[in-house]
Amino acid sequence: xxxxxxxxxxxxxxxxxxxxxxxxxxxxxxxxxxxxxxxxxxxxxxxxxxxxxxxxxxxxxxxxxxxxxxxxxxxxxxxxxxxxxxxxxxxxxxxxxxxxxxxxxxxxxxxxxxxxxxxxxxxxxxxxxxxxxxxxxxxxxxxxxxxxxxxxxxxxxxxxxxxxxxxxxxxxxxxxxxxxxxxxxxxxxxxxxxxxxxxxxxxxxxxxxxxxxxxxxxxxxxxxxxxxxxxxxxxxxxxxxxxxxxxxxxxxxxxxxxxxxxxxxxxxxxxxxxxxxxxxxxxxxxxx
Amino acid sequence: xxxxxxxxxxxxxxxxxxxxxxxxxxxxxxxxxxxxxxxxxxxxxxxxxxxxxxxxxxxxxxxxxxxxxxxxxxxxxxxxxxxxxxxxxxxxxxxxxxxxxxxxxxxxxxxxxxxxxxxxxxxxxxxxxxxxxxxxxxxxxxxxxxxxxxxxxxxxxxxxxxxxxxxxxxxxxxxxxxxxxxxxxxxxxxxxxxxxxxxxxxxxxxxxxxxxxxxxxxxxxxxxxxxxxxxxxxxxxxxxxxxxxxxxxxxxxxxxxxxxx
Amino acid sequence: xxxxxxxxxxxxxxxxxxxxxxxxxxxxxxxxxxxxxxxxxxxxxxxxxxxxxxxxxxxxxxxxxxxxxxxxxxxxxxxxxxxxxxxxxxxxxxxxxxxxxxxxxxxxxxxxxxxxxxxxxxxxxxxxxxxxxxxxxxxxxxxxxxxxxxxxxxxxxxxxxxxxxxxxxxxxxxxxxxxxxxxxxxxxxxxxxxxxxxxxxxxxxxxxxxxxxxxxxxxxxxxxxxxxxxxxxxxxxxxxxxxxxxxxxxxxxxxxxxxxxxxxxxxxxxxxxxxxxxxxxxxxxxxxxxxxxxxxxxxxxxxxx
Numbered sequence: 141x142x143x144x145x146x147x148x149x150x151x152x153x154x155x156x157x158x159x160x161x162x163x164x165x166x167x168x169x170x171x172x173x174x175x176x177x178x179x180x181x182x183x184x185x186x187x188x189x190x191x192x193x194x195x196x197x198x199x200x201x202x203x204x205x206x207x208x209x210x211x212x213x214x215x216x217x218x219x220x221x222x223x224x225x226x227x228x229x230x231x232x233x234x235x236x237x238x239x240x241x242x243x244x245x246x247x248x249x250x251x252x253x254x255x256x257x258x259x260x261x262x263x264x265x266x267x268x269x270x271x272x273x274x275x276x277x278x279x280x281x282x283x284x285x286x287x288x289x290x291x292x293x294x295x296x297x298x299x300x301x302x303x304x305x306x307x308x309x310x311x312x313x314x315x316x317x318x319x320x321x322x323x324x325x326x327x328x329x330x331x332x333x334x335x336x337x338x339x340x341x342x343x344x345x346x347x348x349x350x351x352x353x354x355x356x357x358x359x360x361x362x363x364x365x366x367x368x369x370x371x372x373x374x375x376x377x378x379x380x381x382x383x384x385x386x387x388x389x390x391x392x393x394x395x396x397x398x399x400x401x402x403x404x405x406x407x408x409x410x411x412x413x414x415x416x417x418x419x420x421x422x423x424x425x426x427x428x
Numbered sequence: 429x430x431x432x433x434x435x436x437x438x439x440x441x442x443x444x445x446x447x448x449x450x451x452x453x454x455x456x457x458x459x460x461x462x463x464x465x466x467x468x469x470x471x472x473x474x475x476x477x478x479x480x481x482x483x484x485x486x487x488x489x490x491x492x493x494x495x496x497x498x499x500x501x502x503x504x505x506x507x508x509x510x511x512x513x514x515x516x517x518x519x520x521x522x523x524x525x526x527x528x529x530x531x532x533x534x535x536x537x538x539x540x541x542x543x544x545x546x547x548x549x550x551x552x553x554x555x556x557x558x559x560x561x562x563x564x565x566x567x568x569x570x571x572x573x574x575x576x577x578x579x580x581x582x583x584x585x586x587x588x589x590x591x592x593x594x595x596x597x598x599x600x601x602x603x604x605x606x607x608x609x610x611x612x613x614x615x616x617x618x619x620x621x622x623x624x625x626x627x628x629x630x631x632x633x634x635x636x637x638x639x640x641x642x643x644x645x646x647x648x649x650x651x652x653x654x655x656x657x658x659x660x661x662x663x664x665x666x667x668x669x670x671x672x673x674x675x676x677x678x679x680x681x682x683x684x685x686x687x688x689x
Numbered sequence: 690x691x692x693x694x695x696x697x698x699x700x701x702x703x704x705x706x707x708x709x710x711x712x713x714x715x716x717x718x719x720x721x722x723x724x725x726x727x728x729x730x731x732x733x734x735x736x737x738x739x740x741x742x743x744x745x746x747x748x749x750x751x752x753x754x755x756x757x758x759x760x761x762x763x764x765x766x767x768x769x770x771x772x773x774x775x776x777x778x779x780x781x782x783x784x785x786x787x788x789x790x791x792x793x794x795x796x797x798x799x800x801x802x803x804x805x806x807x808x809x810x811x812x813x814x815x816x817x818x819x820x821x822x823x824x825x826x827x828x829x830x831x832x833x834x835x836x837x838x839x840x841x842x843x844x845x846x847x848x849x850x851x852x853x854x855x856x857x858x859x860x861x862x863x864x865x866x867x868x869x870x871x872x873x874x875x876x877x878x879x880x881x882x883x884x885x886x887x888x889x890x891x892x893x894x895x896x897x898x899x900x901x902x903x904x905x906x907x908x909x910x911x912x913x914x915x916x917x918x919x920x921x922x923x924x925x926x927x928x929x930x931x932x933x934x935x936x937x938x939x940x941x942x943x944x945x946x947x948x949x950x951x952x953x954x955x956x957x958x959x960x961x962x963x964x965x966x967x968x969x970x971x972x973x974x975x976x977x978x979x980x981x982x983x984x985x986x987x988x989x990x991x992x993x994x
Contacts, residue, residue, distance in 0.1 A: 174800070174801065222974060239973055243966045243967070244970055245966065246962055246966030247963055247967045250960060250964070250965065253962060254963055359918070366801050402816055404808075405809045405813065408806070409805075412805050412806060415794055415798055415802050416793065496876050497875075519875050522877055534873045535869075536869035544866075547862060547878075548878060550862065551877075551878040595873075
């Protein structure tokens with residue numbers, strides 16, 4: 141029974157991780173930028189939601205549209221003002237985009253600490269649980285999971301059925317090809333980064349149901365997203381969902397069987413192993 | 429012209445006597461479902477100018493990657509100077525005497541032209557000073573002397589092509605793999621490059637030139653030709669034989685050859 | 690300019706050697722931390738600046754050095770410098786097999802992989818009972834800041850000398866070649882795996898040696914203190930700010946950064962991190978290649994005109 145319980149916890153967590161990872165993935169797919177500030181957007185939104193709930197009793201779900209819009213605007217601005225200006229040569233672009241998002245990550249952490257302080261907070265919302273036999277399903281987790289699934293489906297729909305989505309997928313797969321087909325790559329990149337941060341902030345709002353967080357925990361979510369995306373294959377959106385489930389299950393089972401301390405190492409171990417032995421991701425093609 | 433024909437005859441005689449420098453035997457390699465190389469074989473002798481022709485995607489670059497150790501074939505063997513070099517690391521193959529250039533030029537952008545070339549020269553030089561001196565000679569030899577101390581990223585495309593050749597030459601190779609070294613050059617520059625390759629050949633350096641177009645030059649300077657199409661060897665022979673080979677004409681050469689006559 | 694450099698360097702070194710005699714406690718601590726982060730920046734610059742493998746995990750070797758030193762001092766009662774030396778050697782010994790595995794990864798995969806590796810090492814150290822688990826380890830008091838300072842200064846100068854050598858050597862040229870294009874470097878005869886692992890080993894040895902001094906400086910160590918992402922970040926930023934893969938980048942970047950950091954920390958403790966991160970972003974846009982290359986370019990233009 142405990143195994144079923146752990147599996148349910150893992151899947152519920154995986155749903156939210158998948159949403160977060162989709163945001164990370166689109167930025168990498170389109171721009172080949174590993175956004176080290178990704179987790180800081182997640183955490184900032186989470187802390188903001190907790191703050192809103194504690195101070196004004198705002199239902200975090202009502203905040204969701206607002207955080208999505210704010211995340212989108214912040215992402216568009218950051219890309220337009222900063223990332224676009226990085227040097228174009230491939231060799232140095234990789235290093236400088238890492239460094240830039242690294243600095244951005246510290247900026248956001250600092251801003252979060254200055255605005256909300258360093259206390260760990262979460263949203264004590266829907267604290268009850270559904271019981272099915274001996275298995276309990278915490279309501280808040282279930283809600284976060286359902287919303288995350290809905291948003292992920294919306295994201296998938298955006299990618300599959302709109303002109304922008306097609307441009308994004310084309311740019312992810314083949315930059316030169318997209319350029320040749322007249323895709324306005326700069327615009328696609330701005331939108332991709334904006335969508336990436338919007339998805340991150342949405343995921344963060346949901347994370348506030350699941351975790352106790354402060355502004356310094358961002359790196360945790362950057363690593364999670366990276367791990368998910370590595371497991372699923374970079375730029376592979378279906379893979380990311382599977383990767384998230386695997387990671388969610390790993391965290392859930394590891395913390396039960398290995399204790400909280402060693403479980404902390406589980407996602408790192410998992411993603412290093414995948415990096416080394418299945419460099420294209422578990423579902424990914426092997427690079428030629 | 430008569431002089432050249434005479435030289436070709438001399439080389440051909442040598443070809444029958446000497447042991448092959450490079451033997452590619454029944455090499456196959458597939459990427460996913462695409463058979464990039466399908467049982468390709470060829471032999472190159474010392475000092476020979478060997479043309480590997482075929483349309484884009486025929487497998488020329490893949491074959492170069494296999495010979496230089498960048499890719500490992502699914503099957504077959506590659507022997508250099510009598511030893512199988514299959515599975516050798518690229519640096520070991522380079523040190524043994526196989527140098528290559530890249531179709532899409534890949535200079536070390538932030539290093540100076542001399543340092544680009546000195547990397548290869550380090551294989552023979554005892555000190556870095558000596559490697560840089562050797563590199564300077566090679567840089568002068570390919571006509572880049574005036575740019576020796578500039579960063580390689582400041583070179584034009586033509587100059588970068590020369591830099592590719594200079595880097596390869598600094599290894600003092602016995603075999604040079606030239607991947608589309610003519611592409612993007614003006615006709616005069618092509619003649620210069622052709623003369624250069626012939627010059628190397630006279631010094632005993634064999635060359636395999638992977639070439640898509642410019643048949644006029646291929647026919648003039650190469651001793652032997654292999655035609656690749658979709659990963660398969662469809663013909664082999666000296667230029668005269670290739671020009672009249674019906675399979676070649678059908679598959680690939682037809683029109684351009686008629687013009688080049 | 691070249692001629693003035695040598696006497697200037699000698700003067701600077703003499704000043705640094707005499708500093709502990711004249712400085713008060715706070716100033717000597719600050720000087721120690723400055724020298725420490727510059728030395729860490731030099732260590733990081735070898736694998737990440739010269740070889741182009743961005744590592745977000747070299748701090749793991751610092752932590753390993755610190756814990757090794759603490760354990761040896763506490764359990765075997767060695768003189769701490771001998772223990773710190775052993776810590777450095779252990780870091781090097783771990784780096785070689787680790788590098789063999791991790792250096793197959795490239796770009797962001799290597800960067801994040803090393804980050805994950807460092808986190809794993811931190812967790813593992815925490816899980817071992819001998820290290821006092823998460824609660825930490827006390828070192829016997831006795832060795833003052835002066836000894837730690839001289840140890841760190843010696844390693845920092847050694848790291849600079851090593852970098853000067855690398856910059857001029859065949860080894861350095863090979864590293865730079867593989868940084869620019871690894872496959873091309875290999876087909877030009879560079880034994881890339883060996884060069885990378887050597888660079889990685891040196892970039893582990895330096896923090897490994899420094900870790901022991903830090904343990905003594907703190908007199909009490911715990912995982913979060915020695916696997917310090919703040920120290921890691923600071924040294925990385927210093928090297929980038931000064932100029933990646935340059936001899937003087939980490940030094941110049943380090944001096945500039947410490948000044949800025951101290952001024953900010955004193956004046957805006959609340960929003961220190963925010964300004965710090967913002968500054969990094971702005972500097973990166975303004976000077977994408979760092980201070981030293983920017984100065985060199987300006988100097989070259991002047992003398993050319």
